[in-house]
Amino acid sequence: MEPMRAIQENFRFLVLEVTKQIESTVEVIASGATELIDSVYLKDDYIDNLRGFIDSKCLAVIQGASKGDQRTVELARAVDIATNNLERIADFAVNILRQYKYIKDTSILQQYEFRPCFDEVLGALARVPEALFSADVAEALQICRSEFNLDEMYEGRFRNVMTELRAGGEQVEDLVTTLFIARYLERMGDSLLNIGEAILSLALHERLKIHQYWALEETLDVGASEGKGLSLESIAETRSGCRIGKVRDQREGGEGNLVLFKEGNLDKLLEEKAGIEFWQGRFPDLVPKVLGWQEGDHHASILLEYLRGQTFQQILLEGSAAELSAALSALGATLRSIWDATRIDEPVQPGFLKQIRKRLGDVKKVHPDFGDDQEQIGALKVPAFADLLRRAEAIEAELPAPFSVFIHGDFNVDNIIFDAEAGRLHFIDLHRSRRFDYVQDVSVFMVSNFRLPVFDAKMRRRLHRVILAVYRSVQGFAREVGDTTFEARLTLGMVRSFTTSTRFVLDEEFAQSMYLRARYLLERLLAHEGGEWSTFVLPANVLRY
Amino acid sequence: MASDADEFRHESLEDRHSIAKYLTALAEAFANGNLTFGHNGQAIDLEPRGLLKFDVKATRKRGAVKVSLRLNWQEDEEDRDPSVGSLVISSSGEGEGRRR
Structure with a gap:
């Protein structure tokens, strides 16, 4: 069997197994099905082996690929990153069950409603194989977004636990354990983000962090589903700490022109924009046109006409x-x-x-x-x-x-x-x-x-x-x-x-x-x-x- | 000078009074802008112009004292290679740049 196909097949297995681990964990927490705990522990070894197998295959592909086969290498790299993060997610499920054993009164878990958190993880997991193997930007973004959702859910639960702890009472140990469980779910989100970013990098041929991608997307004013219309040609860091990229604009009316994308410190980019506007009135052809602008609290991004020459x-x-x-x-x-x-x-x-x-x-x-x-x-x-x-x-x-x-x-x-x-x-x-x-x-x-x-x-x-x-x-x-x-x-x-x-x-x-x-x-x-x-x-x- | 490798060297023993004659001669030559070093009828004529890099170094190590003066400069490239042309920006303002 061709190595990449073997990798794909085993990867799909891995996703399935990790999904099953999460589902079992949900069941334990929801209905106290403690008899499942041991099988989850056992399965963890199998997942470990699966990861090891995919890992070594990916490494072989990366090392053995001929020069022209850049695409395969990129895919193998992304699969490898995703594999390691999936294994981590499975580990977190095991850790949650270990914590579960310490809970004296399990009704606290119902009170804290972990179901939506698990659903978020499961939803993202289901997207991973397709997103990865078809290098789908929109799907990758959905996976990345689940990390932000999980963060929010974690924060809410964290605040509630803190309020209850401050109020005193007899549930202190259970509350702390509940917080640990919430924390493991939050860390599953981190791993999902790593997977999403790996897929984005694969799709855009660039090492790219999600906040950069969003800055780019918002600046270009395109929806996530249109993400495929962008292609980043290169990215570099400037002396002032701005990140600068060449982007091909394939939006309607963009005509596939090259545009320059700069992302960095808000004040720096505000100065840059003011400088362009300074010239624009009297010497419009002398300076690049501003095609897009997006600002946050400290960060901003600007999309500039790419000047030939x-x-x-x-x-x-x-x-x-x-x-x-x-x-x-x-x-x-x-x-x-x-x-x-x-x-x-x-x-x-x-x-x-x-x-x-x-x-x-x-x-x-x-x-x-x-x-x-x-x-x-x-x-x-x-x-x-x-x-x-x-x-x-x-x-x-x-x-x-x-x-x-x-x-x-x-x-x-x-x-x-x-x-x-x-x-x-x-x-x-x-x-x-x-x-x-x-x-x-x-x-x-x-x-x-x-x-x-x-x-x-x-x-x-x-x-x-x-x-x-x-x-x-x-x-x-x-x-x-x-x-x-x-x-x-x-x-x-x-x-x-x-x-x-x-x-x-x-x-x-x-x-x-x-x-x-x-x-x-x-x-x-x-x-x-x-x-x-x-x-x-x-x-x-x-x-x- | 025609050759790329003109060289002159002088060595002597002096005392603090007699050395002043040499230093004065050098000082006057620089002030006049004309420095000639001759040996057996051969001479190196130097016309220090432009920037002179001046390096003074004094060391004393267990009673052994060394004071060195070093001067470096470049002769104008036009003097060495008159074929090198210069660049000129047309002063008419009628270049290819953008106009208002």
Whole structure:
């Protein structure tokens, strides 16, 4: 017999046997049929053997499967998880009967009405074989839901037991035993949830937890029965702890388009949504559309238009010279049109030094030596970086930006997407978008190129040329609009970005090179203090590694 | 310089007065931006520009003292390889990006 068929057959047996164990337990509790208890104990060994048999068969399938047979492996894995959890459910039934023996007055069990709990378990058990072998999402969800129902039932009984215990009386032992029984039923629910999740994972080809699935389902606004219409293409964890997945939207009107699903902290995602809305009014094509939104107490999920193209970082590292050149032109034109369209001539203080102070603690966690580095060489005193920062505050106060524009706010090379085919540029990760000094985006962008950990000489040259090209281009813009403190502010912005970026760089030498650049720039600024800021020029040699 | 492997090395015994002459010569050369190291009519001419990485190290171990000064820098890539072009973003604003 083909191994998977043998597994299926034995699995169905297992479900039947576990079901019988539960039914016997119900009978004992409902009608005091204590003569059944021993047969339940005996049956438990048989169930154990059955589990062992299925276990080893599944393992053989998983280990022996050829590469192309991914589907069989996934099924074997799901069966294995379900098998072990079924065996646990059977164990809980045995444990319930062990507790039953301690009950002095069995009428308490009628009073606590365990029948609905057992029915919930039995109902879910009946669904397991079909749900599993046809990888049915809707059935799997029903199995998962029984855990939530059982939890609720447990809570109700728990509260009642507590109330009675507090009231005192002679039933203390029986009440405690009743609570144990309720607890075993609740744990059956946990096992059922594991089974349901294993089937969901099988159906969606992804390791998926039920709350993620529900977030996804609610965001997509589909009923459980339509669950088959979704397919998760990939899932990943972002640095901010959000989970992000690519989903194919097969709802009516969804046309099977790819959409992006993000699930995570409510505040983070609220910021993200606000950022998108910030751009939506004036630059609707620049940012992804919000296709769905779902929020709970602390969690939220958002469904976003999936933007085609490559990130600027991908183009930098893998693209041809022509692709890079096209992306750069699009970047220049896009920034220019945003800045022209949103400019308001009102001074704004970027506060780069404050941004450093806020993050210096995180920097020092990674690089403890940065900051407090006062030194002396002969008569020369070398001030600590922290002192340089303090001294520069007076300079920064003199240097507000003459106008504000819309900025991305986290303008890293991987937050820009270029669709070469359409010649369009898109912004993503917009949680810090606001009206601000454009120099913020420019300095973050320049340093995000610099800090890429690639050390091949040719690639470094490429990064250097991109940084220089952006610098020269924005310098031209600043001259055109008469922004005379641009160079000094850009220098402060570079100090900020070089310093704070080191918290993401574990390569000590590379981090040091950025930190020393920040120091160098600060010292150049301080050396210029008292002079005319319009004559200050960013020492461009820091742009090359 | 034409070759990739120019090298100069000097060793001598000095005292604290005579060493000052060397250090002064180096200080002046850096200040002028022109540093020449010659040996038997061969010379290495250096023009320190851009960022200089400066590393000072002093150690004292059971009376053995060592003070080392190290300076590193990169010559401009255009000086070494003039064929490397630069990237330019068209300043007309007429790129391929989105327009309002």
